[in-house]
Amino acid sequence: MDDARNIKDLLYEQVARIGKVFSSPKRLELVELLCQGEKTVEILARETSISMKLASAHLRALRESHLVETTRQGKNICYRLADKSVADLWVRIHTLAEDRLTELQRELQKIAVQPDDLVPSDRDSLLKAARKGEVVVLDVRPTEEYLTAHIPFARSIPLGELRQRLDELPRDRSIVAYCRGPYCLMARDAVELLRREGYSARQLRDGVAEWGFTRLFPCA
Amino acid sequence: MDDARNIKDLLYEQVARIGKVFSSPKRLELVELLCQGEKTVEILARETSISMKLASAHLRALRESHLVETTRQGKNICYRLADKSVADLWVRIHTLAEDRLTELQRELQKIAVQPDDLVPSDRDSLLKAARKGEVVVLDVRPTEEYLTAHIPFARSIPLGELRQRLDELPRDRSIVAYCRGPYCLMARDAVELLRREGYSARQLRDGVAEWGFTRLFPCA
């Protein structure tokens, strides 16, 4: 009957391999980035502010857990999620963290744009308003991420180009900006810029992963 | 702009606290047990084959992640999941592990009862057959766990009492035994016993957590 113990230990150890992926802050950040589409090591290292060597090590751990896959594209090696359910799990975990950890709630409040930050309405009414043109949904992520997947009716203006392209946005309509998700600060910066320039702008906390729109390959 | 790095680091670190819960085999086993209902430290330690001191330490980690809560019941302290979504997350994680890790698939095959182990039909048809009385769904977990939550139409005969209570089971109908989930060996042992005794028995891999029936408190 000690045999049963050994079997169980092996089984839970395997599941823990998946858990370990989500137990390191940097790996979580890498997973969130990969939810936006496939990326090279160079980009992943830059976005997470770590060395390519360390990024490579973390990505190797991700690959060994079979949650990410690679393909070579010329000189670069591209990483992507092995399955959409990995993005789902990331969303589940960070949502549970936001529900249960008051510390996280406090941190998130700190980074919220001060007046009226949250988008109040539900997704359906936001989509309806976007379809009618009553609000402008603005995707401020890099263009490639927008091309891979974006929220319906969203326009793409990467944060870095926003200041130069302000005239593309209407001043008489409400603008709802979004980026990679709740822990990405690009939409917040965009809203701050837009408000300083006199636009009516709000922030959407969720990104494509939270909407369930994660795509594993760019659209061909 | 180095400020943004610090903020992000704090945010992902908080989410990683939740991930760490699911990164240790013993903690996973504790979570799975708590999916069956609230339990004392003594029971949790016994079921996971660890000392009460170590169990206490792991449970403390779980409590500090706010995923489990405690109440004192007389001399004992009872642990339970703080939210149903914790059970959901456990199911998501072990399902993803089974989907992605060939090593885990192999281990699970090893412990499968040899001929025709899996319950082939989907849940709806199993329930339909159980309602009509065409199959007997048998819950072999301890009685308290059955009382807290069980699959509809299931009868309760704890594994330890099965040999003495065989006459309660019909020999002319198919028996489907289940226990705590895919990593619990009780249903497998029950099926082996039943088959040796001439019954037509199969195993249901899923438990109450997988069916979404986890309850945080015992029914009053």
Place this chain on the structure above:
DNA sequence: CGATTAATCTATTTATTTATAGAACGTGCA
């Protein structure tokens, strides 16, 4: 009160994880 149960506090050992660094090694591209 004393006995029981469980948490806590303090150590200690062992193992694992994270991050950084230098050197070497492939692979594909120009």
Place this chain on the structure above:
DNA sequence: TGCACGTTCTATAAATAAATAGATTAATCG
């Protein structure tokens, strides 16, 4: 061929985690 991208190997330092143990504390029950 040489450059660029990325991996691998080795080494190392700091930090963290897992498991076990002894002694203590705290609460409850009989």
